[in-house]
Amino acid sequence: MPDPLELIPAAFERQKFAIARLISVFEDPRPAAADQRKRILETLQSSGRSRRGMFLGFTGTPGAGKSTLVGELANRLIDQNPDRCLAVLAVDPSSHVSGGSILGDRTRVRFSFGDDRLYFRSQASDQELGGISRTTFSVLRLLYHLFDVIIVETVGIGQSEIEIQQTADRVFLLLQPLAGDQIQFMKAGIMEIPDCFIINKSDEKEAAERTFHALRASLQLIRPGENRVPIFRTSALTGMGLQDVLDYLLDFLHQRVDGAALDASLYRREVYYFEKWVKDELGRQGLHMLSDLGGARELMDDAGGFDGAQKAVLRAVQDSRKELESRVSEVLR
Ligand SMILES: Nc1nc2c(ncn2[C@@H]2O[C@H](COP(=O)(O)OP(=O)(O)OP(=O)(O)O)[C@@H](O)[C@H]2O)c(=O)[nH]1
Ligand SMILES: [Mg+2]
Incomplete structure (x- = not known):
C-alpha cells in the first residue's frame, strides 16, 4: 500500500482511485489513521491548491427526487464553468448498502459519463445517528480541499436535518407535492432548519401549487419575520425551475471569496x-x-x-x- 501522501497530486488531478483511497483513510476508525489524516490535511493546506469547496446539504422525504435533482444541478454547475469540479456524497440508509456496494434499485445520481470533474461516492448511514454517517464530516474535510462544490444527499428522517445544518453552508429540504393538510404534519423542528425549500415534481402542477401555499403559510407561523425563506418549485424531470436554484447557488458561490x-x-x-x-x-x-x-x-x-x-x-x-x-x-x- 503506497503512502497516502503520495496520492495527493493524483487526487488534485481528480484521479478517482486516488480520491477513493484517500477517502478510505478518512473513514478509518483506527488510531493510526488519525495520524495519516493529519499529515494529509497539512499537505493539502500547504499545497496552495486547496479549492475550499462549499458544502450543500440536500435532504428530504424518501423518493422526493433528491438524487435526480442533485444530478441535474451537478451537471449544470459544471457546464456553467469549465474549471469547476464537484463531488456528491450520498448517505444511504444502511439497509441499502452491503459491504460498501449498493444493492437494490434506488435511483443513483447520474452523471455524464467520463467527466472527471464529477465525483460520486456513497456511504452507509448509521441507523442510530439518523440520516448521516459517523464519518460523513470526516470525509467532507478531505473533499473541501479537492472540489469546489460538495453536495451531501441524506434521507430526511429528523435527526439528519439537524446534523446537516451543522455541516452544510446551505441546506435544501426537498418535498414532493402533498395534499394540503399533510404539510401540517411536518415537524416544526424540521421546518426551522433549511435555508431553502424545494417543491420538486412540480410537474404535478395543482398539487405543487397547493403545497406551495400551505408551505408559505406554515413558514409564516413557524418562522415569523423571515417571510422570504426561498421556496423553489422544480421538476427534475422537465428541468422546470432548475435555473432559479442554479442562480441561487451561483450567487452564493460567488460570495465566497475570503x-x-x-x-x-x-x-x-x-x-x-x-x-x-x-x-x-x-x-x-x-x-x-x-x-x-x-x-x-x-x-x-x-x-x-x-x-x-x-x-x-x-x-x-x-x-x-x-x-x-x-x-x-x-x-x-
Ligand atoms: N414526476 C416527477 N418525477 C420525478 C421528479 N424527480 C424525480 N422523479 C422520480 O421520482 C423517483 C425518485 O427519485 P429519486 O431521485 O431517486 O428520489 P430520492 O429522493 O433520491 O429517493 P431516495 O434517495 O430513495 O430517498 C424516480 O422515479 C424519479 O424519476 C420530478 O421532478 N417529477
Ligand atoms: Mg436518492
Missing part, C-alpha cells in the same frame, strides 16, 4: 464534530474530561487540530484500558 474565513468556518465545524465524536466514543465521562481540559477547542489547539486531538484521546483510552485490565486481573488474583 479563504481565511472559509477555513475558520470549517474549523468551527471541526470543534462541533470533535465534541460529538468524544461523546459518541466515551459518553458523559468523555465530556467531563473535555471540560476539565478546557473544552474541545482548547484540546484541538494544543494537539495541532482535530486529528491530533483524536489521536491523543484514542491513545489515552488505550492506555487507560490497559491499566484497567491489569487492575482488574490484580483484584482477581
